[in-house]
């Protein structure tokens with residue numbers, strides 16, 4: 001078993017999506033070969049710290065700072081939306097990046113975080129989540145249409161209307177009439193591991209409240225049910241605009257809190273700004 005004795009980290013959450021965060025900006029703290037196992041141990045809710053993933057601050061040659069994210073099953077994700085706000089708070093407060101607007105290198109390209117301060121304290125984080133793709137081969141998924149938007153997915157004993165979008169990581173959005181009535185433990189894992197998704201997928205059930213408001217619940221790839229998913233909420237905003245369910249300014253209610261979105265179009269592709277908070281829970285050192 002990996003020895004984590006002496007490991008310093010902070011525990012943070014972004015509207016209930018929670019993460020230990022580890023500073024590797026001035027050198028590796030957990031050897032690469034041990035990272036997956038360390039993340040499984042740290043994220044365990046009974047035998048570890050508990051978390052929906054682990055965030056790492058790493059150096060970057062092309063941006064102010066670099067960002068990595070691992071799921072509780074040890075797999076590395078390309079991007080994490082709630083995590084990047086926590087990351088922004090962590091690097092600003094710890095003076096790793098002393099800028100209110102910073103660029104961050106992720107596995108899905110460079111993102112920009114703008115921090116709003118109140119009395120010198122970071123209170124709100126606006127992230128340009130970048131451009132998305134709806135192309136089936138870029139989700140990736142097995143489909144005979146170029147895009148899978150408002151298509152039909154058959155799972156267990158039912159079929160759902162589904163739209164797939166990649167915002168750096170893959171998401172399927174299922175618009176339903178009553179989001180609270182969905183048995184997420186039954187359908188979430190079955191859709192996550194559906195044979196049409198070779199790299200698995202993050203699953204979101206969404207109810208449209210109005211042109212500017214929606215409510216969603218999530219089953220995350222590599223994590224299961226979470227209280228919020230920032231890239232999933234971004235994908236929901238984008239799929240909702242594409243299907244004309246939403247206008248371009250949207251408030252989404254997630255089990256752990258709310259996120260705001262502004263959708264834009266650039267070079268024929270939809271992108272979005274996400275706005276929300278980040279919270280430090282505690283700083284710790286493993287004894």
Ligand SMILES: N[C@@H](CCC[C@H](N)C(=O)O)C(=O)O
Nearest residue numbers: 077080081082169229230231
């Ligand atoms: N919680 C996240 C997404 C984390 C990664 C995801 N489980 C994946 O495997 O793609 C968020 O807030 O975006």
